[in-house]
Amino acid sequence: MTQETNAAATLLAAARFDANGLIAAVAQQHDTHEVLMLAWMNRDALAETLATGRAVYFSRSRGKLWRKGEESGQVQRVIDLRLDCDGDAVLLLVDQTGVACHTGRRSCFYTAIRDGQVVNLTEPLADPKALYARPHA
Amino acid sequence: MTQETNAAATLLAAARFDANGLIAAVAQQHDTHEVLMLAWMNRDALAETLATGRAVYFSRSRGKLWRKGEESGQVQRVIDLRLDCDGDAVLLLVDQTGVACHTGRRSCFYTAIRDGQVVNLTEPLADPKALYARPHA
Numbered sequence: 273m274t275q276e277t278n279a280a281a282t283l284l285a286a287a288r289f290d291a292n293g294l295i296a297a298v299a300q301q302h303d304t305h306e307v308l309m310l311a312w313m314n315r316d317a318l319a320e321t322l323a324t325g326r327a328v329y330f331s332r333s334r335g336k337l338w339r340k341g342e343e344s345g346q347v348q349r350v351i352d353l354r355l356d357c358d359g360d361a362v363l364l365l366v367d368q369t370g371v372a373c374h375t376g377r378r379s380c381f382y383t384a385i386r387d388g389q390v391v392n393l394t395e396p397l398a399d400p401k402a403l404y405a406r407p408h409a
Numbered sequence: 410m411t412q413e414t415n416a417a418a419t420l421l422a423a424a425r426f427d428a429n430g431l432i433a434a435v436a437q438q439h440d441t442h443e444v445l446m447l448a449w450m451n452r453d454a455l456a457e458t459l460a461t462g463r464a465v466y467f468s469r470s471r472g473k474l475w476r477k478g479e480e481s482g483q484v485q486r487v488i489d490l491r492l493d494c495d496g497d498a499v500l501l502l503v504d505q506t507g508v509a510c511h512t513g514r515r516s517c518f519y520t521a522i523r524d525g526q527v528v529n530l531t532e533p534l535a536d537p538k539a540l541y542a543r544p545h546a
Contacts, residue, residue, distance in 0.1 A: 279522045286520065286527070296433050296447055305442030310433055310498035322522075354518040354530070357510050361447035363518040373494050381491040381500040383423065385416045385459075390423070393491070 280322040287318060288359040294330060295362055299372060302351040302365040308372035309380040311338075313362060325350050327364055344403040346370040376400045417459040424455060425496040431467060432499055436509060439488040439502040445509035446517040448475075450499065462487050464501055481540040483507040513537045 289295050294312040301308055311329040313321065317337055320328040327348035331338035341347030348366035355362055373380040376396030384393050426432050431449040438445055448466040450458065454474055457465040464485035468475040478484030485503035492499055510517040513533030521530050 279525050279527050282527045283520070283522060298435050298444060298447060300444055307435060307437055307444065307500050310435060310493060352521055355520040356447060356517040357512050357514070357519070358517075359520075361517070363444050375494050377494070380493040380495075380498070382494070383420070383492040383496075384489055385420060388416050390416050390419045 277323075280319070283322065283353075283355060284315065284319055286355055286359050287315070287362070289315060290360070294332070295360060297327075297329060297362040297364060299327060299348055299364045299366050299368070301368055303367075306379055307381060308348075308366070308368055308378070311340075318362065321350060321364070322353065327366055341369065344370075344374075346372065346403065348372070371396075371398050371403075374400060374404060376403060414460075417456070420459065420490075420492060421452065421456055423492055423496050424452070424499070426452060427497070431469075432497060434464075434466060434499040434501060436464060436485055436501045436503050436505070438505055440504075443516055444518060445485075445503070445505055445515070448477075455499065458487060458501070459490065464503055478506065481507075481511075483509065483540065485509070508533075508535050508540075511537060511541060513540060 287295055293314045296310060297313045298310050299308045312332060314330040317328045317330045327340045327350055329338045329340060347369045350364055350366055352365040371378050376398040377394050378397060382392050382394045424432055430451045433447060434450045435447050436445045449469060451467040454465045454467045464477045464487055466475045466477060484506045487501055487503055489502040508515050513535040514531050515534060519529050519531045
């Protein structure tokens with residue numbers, strides 16, 4: 273076992289998964305610092321993310337590993353991975369290819385209040401039908 | 410009911426709380442874009458955050474509303490609040506007074522791998538004992 277995998281094992285041991293075996297993971301674009309999405313990882317997803325440098329989540333609806341971009345091509349290269357103070361959340365600094373959101377928007381966080389109305393702050397940059405054969409989440 | 414509270418009610422209705430009645434909330438410093446912390450909100454916490462413009466979470470360990478900074482003074486003024494595409498995560502753009510983390514660090518996300526070792530990227534800026542009579546989480 274290399275130093276690298278020792279460190280990954282140490283980080284994995286410090287991660288606190290919930291009763292469903294999951295930990296919340298926030299992806300942030302490393303250079304613009306835009307928060308792109310929040311998803312979930314199980315232990316296998318976190319281990320594979322650490323080993324491969326590609327963001328891997330756990331799809332709660334599909335009940336299996338979700339290698340981000342495997343279907344859409346919108347992959348996330350992981351620049352840095354940080355665990356929070358009590359070990360129950362992960363921050364990924366990523367380089368996002370294309371768009372993070374399954375709606376075709378760069379970020380999933382586009383719903384907000386403006387002038388007393390709930391609005392979409394951004395419009396899709398890509399056609400979701402072209403990205404996915406079916407919804408991802 | 411004003412337009413403002415109509416919008417808050419619409420946003421609340423769009424939020425999808427989990428089986429425990431909670432939604433994940435990410436706090437990001439609005440100007441530096443640093444991701445400060447991830448915590449949880451129940452419906453009351455989200456409603457009070459929208460109504461008051463101060464970040465209110467739900468403390469899972471204490472089983473009650475956690476008005477961020479009520480004990481430590483390290484409050485978060487909410488500049489913007491965004492719901493994600495499937496309604497199960499919230500992004501708060503905040504102005505953080507002092508430090509977000511109960512360890513006295515600006516951000517909770519300070520544990521990472523460097524040169525094959527798990528390290529703390531930052532040191533406390535404040536003495537946790539001076540911030541809290543007891544741990545917050």
